[in-house]
Amino acid sequence: MTATQVSVIGAGHIGLPTAAALVSFGHEVVCAESDPRRLRILQDGGVPIYERNLDEALARGREGGRLTFVASAAVAARTAEYVFLCVPTPELPDGSADLSYLRQAAQEIGPSLLPQAVVVNKSTVPVGATHLVEQTIGRDDIMVVSNPEFLREGTAVEDSLHPDRIVVGADDQQVAARVGALFATTGAPLLVTDAATAETIKYASNAFLATKLSFINAIAGLCDEVGADVRDVILGLGYDHRIGFDFLRPGPGWGGSCFPKDTRALLHIAESANYDFPLLRAVIQTNETQLRRIVDRLETALGCGAPSVSEAQTPLGTSTIAVWGLTFKAETDDLRMSPAIRIISDLLTRGARVQAYDPTLGKAGGPVLPERADQIRQEFRADGVSDAKLDGFSLRTSSVLACEGASALLVLTEWQEFRDVDIARVRKALERPLIVDARNLLDPAAIRQAGFQYIGVGRH
Numbered sequence: 001m002t003a004t005q006v007s008v009i010g011a012g013h014i015g016l017p018t019a020a021a022l023v024s025f026g027h028e029v030v031c032a033e034s035d036p037r038r039l040r041i042l043q044d045g046g047v048p049i050y051e052r053n054l055d056e057a058l059a060r061g062r063e064g065g066r067l068t069f070v071a072s073a074a075v076a077a078r079t080a081e082y083v084f085l086c087v088p089t090p091e092l093p094d095g096s097a098d099l100s101y102l103r104q105a106a107q108e109i110g111p112s113l114l115p116q117a118v119v120v121n122k123s124t125v126p127v128g129a130t131h132l133v134e135q136t137i138g139r140d141d142i143m144v145v146s147n148p149e150f151l152r153e154g155t156a157v158e159d160s161l162h163p164d165r166i167v168v169g170a171d172d173q174q175v176a177a178r179v180g181a182l183f184a185t186t187g188a189p190l191l192v193t194d195a196a197t198a199e200t201i202k203y204a205s206n207a208f209l210a211t212k213l214s215f216i217n218a219i220a221g222l223c224d225e226v227g228a229d230v231r232d233v234i235l236g237l238g239y240d241h242r243i244g245f246d247f248l249r250p251g252p253g254w255g256g257s258c259f260p261k262d263t264r265a266l267l268h269i270a271e272s273a274n275y276d277f278p279l280l281r282a283v284i285q286t287n288e289t290q291l292r293r294i295v296d297r298l299e300t301a302l303g304c305g306a307p308s309v310s311e312a313q314t315p316l317g318t319s320t321i322a323v324w325g326l327t328f329k330a331e332t333d334d335l336r337m338s339p340a341i342r343i344i345s346d347l348l349t350r351g352a353r354v355q356a357y358d359p360t361l362g363k364a365g366g367p368v369l370p371e372r373a374d375q376i377r378q379e380f381r382a383d384g385v386s387d388a389k390l391d392g393f394s395l396r397t398s399s400v401l402a403c404e405g406a407s408a409l410l411v412l413t414e415w416q417e418f419r420d421v422d423i424a425r426v427r428k429a430l431e432r433p434l435i436v437d438a439r440n441l442l443d444p445a446a447i448r449q450a451g452f453q454y455i456g457v458g459r460h
């Protein structure tokens with residue numbers, strides 16, 4: 001059986017795992033990437049983004065000669081029966097989705113598409129945007145379908161190879177079924193529906209996941225006030241098969257390139273449809289509150305027992321804080337909308353000095369990569385931190401070095417290596433034995449045993 005010819009437009013966190021999975025399902029893939037730096041890395045056999053197992057998955061495709069990379073979307077599309085659009089749909093200032101990249105990709109591929117080719121929109125788009133791609137291409141011999149992705153960064157390859165479900169939305173159910181058949185080897189349930197419903201499923205999924213997280217973060221806050229332990233509350237919830245244990249880890253708040261963007265986009269979609277959605281507003285507001293709660297609890301802990309400070313100086317304004325973790329979650333190098341960046345920005349703005357370590361600063365144990373340091377500083381500037389306040393921020397090349405002389409340690413991301421740190425060395429490095437664990441990563445009893453004051457999120 002000849003392999004199905006597929007092209008993937010956009011070699012990012014969605015496009016590359018999607019291309020790798022389609023090759024592993026037996027198809028032949030040409031992937032287009034417009035960024036010359038990223039394309040050069042791919043054509044030299046490398047991987048330009050941090051995704052677990054992506055290098056092996058791409059290597060398998062390259063070895064079999066069924067995966068190639070080109071610069072032009074038009075070139076990639078002209079031999080394909082199916083063209084997957086995996087381009088960014090970032091957030092505009094008003095919360096709506098920026099569809100300019102999607103429109104540009106549709107314009108580029110339109111003239112070169114084979115007759116009867118199917119364009120598959122994977123990017124997260126507002127309800128109705130699949131028809132925008134149809135109108136932009138403007139050919140009645142081309143079908144456009146919606147096939148939303150449900151990939152988590154860091155596990156996108158795994159999620160692509162073993163999806164929970166395949167959703168395809170199209171006016172023509174036969175075409176939708178053909179697209180679904182591309183993923184037949186996964187054995188995942190296939191839901192064929194119309195485009196608007198498929199697009200709504202994507203937003204509703206992310207909004208529900210964000211709701212689940214805001215709920216457990218709010219419950220953790222309640223636990224702090226009533227003296228309950230959120231870990232056991234989660235156990236008590238999770239045994240109910242209607243609730244389950246997944247996606248209920250309290251934290252500093254949710255971030256990343258999807259939840260913040262998609263929850264606001266869905267709110268924008270509802271408002272544009274004159275639909276009042278107070279629950280979603282509360283989910284977003286709860287997340288903002290959670291970010292501030294972490295800083296407030298650190299400041300309160302610092303204020304208790306610290307040498308009396310002048311009125312003008314808050315406990316934070318006279319403290320150096322050690323921070324573990326900068327990315328929006330562990331197992332990724334992505335800083336976009338990271339809760340850690342938001343929280344550190346707040347600390348810096350309140351006058352604290354911050355010494356941070358993150359496992360993605362450079363090679364393990366090696367120096368901080370200059371371009372990585374610049375990228376991080378750029379995130380703080382984008383978050384409104386002035387250059388003067390940014391002088392109070394520095395990077396360290398290890399978790400213990402970040403603690404040198406600090407008044408407290410703030411754990412913001414849940415890397416396994418933070419669990420394995422020699423806590424006695426941390427105790428020696430810190431000025432004060434205070435740990436605020438915003439990921440409930442560490443064991444409170446063991447940390448207290450080691451002589452620390454431990455503050456978790458709903459933990460006792």
Ligand code: UDX
Nearest residue numbers: 149150151152153247248249251254255256258328329
């Ligand atoms: C999310 C959705 O999970 C995925 O299905 C969708 O396609 C894209 O958006 P992603 O943003 O990559 O994926 O990461 P995810 O693992 O969902 O985490 C999102 C945020 O929630 C992170 O800041 C993470 O730290 C936080 N989180 C996640 C928690 O605080 N607790 C949890 O239990 C899980």
